[in-house]
Amino acid sequence: xxxxxxxxxxxxxxxxxxxxxxxxxxxxxxxxxxxxxxxxxxxxxxxxxxxxxxxxxxxxxxxxxxxxxxxxxxxxxxxxxxxxxxxxxxxxxxxxxxxxxxxxxxxxxxxxxxxxxxxxxxxxxxxxxxxxxxxxxxxxxxxxxxxxxxxxxxxxxxxxxxxxxxxxxxxxxxxxx
Numbered sequence: 185x186x187x188x189x190x191x192x193x194x195x196x197x198x199x200x201x202x203x204x205x206x207x208x209x210x211x212x213x214x215x216x217x218x219x220x221x222x223x224x225x226x227x228x229x230x231x232x233x234x235x236x237x238x239x240x241x242x243x244x245x246x247x248x249x250x251x252x253x254x255x256x257x258x259x260x261x262x263x264x265x266x267x268x269x270x271x272x273x274x275x276x277x278x279x280x281x282x283x284x285x286x287x288x289x290x291x292x293x294x295x296x297x298x299x300x301x302x303x304x305x306x307x308x309x310x311x312x313x314x315x316x317x318x319x320x321x322x323x324x325x326x327x328x329x330x331x332x333x334x335x336x337x338x339x340x341x342x343x344x345x346x347x348x349x350x351x352x353x354x355x356x357x358x359x360x361x
Contacts, residue, residue, distance in 0.1 A: 196239035
């Protein structure tokens with residue numbers, strides 16, 4: 185039995201009720217703007233709770249494909265990120281401007297996590313180059329780290345999404361009844 189207590193970041197993306205799998209883990213937003221989590225939706229539960237929006241758990245590493253337009257640097261859907269580092273949930277709404285950090289290297293060591301505030305010039309990690317040199321990764325933007333995703337290639341490739349503090353709502357999520 186594995187007793188590891190390490191928690192991973194999670195991302196929940198706003199989906200219409202028609203597109204949700206009833207077996208999914210999800211966060212429900214009520215019309216009173218309260219949030220609760222459920223593992224496995226049911227029609228009975230949805231009938232009991234006055235649901236405004238449903239945020240479905242998605243595979244974390246590739247969620248950037250659903251939540252952000254890389255060309256316009258705007259969110260395409262509302263989403264909630266769980267940050268295990270701070271044990272908090274952050275709600276980012278649709279159509280918010282973001283800053284994208286594209287980080288590549290033979291080996292990457294990031295010193296930031298979801299929920300951290302970074303500013304231009306901060307050292308946010310280290311990279312090992314093809315010549316085996318170690319270089320600082322300097323942040324070229326400012327905001328809250330909303331998401332760190334992986335682009336699967338031969339070398340390490342991360343995409344970091346920064347959102348202005350004014351566009352990050354820290355929310356409380358309880359268990360649904």
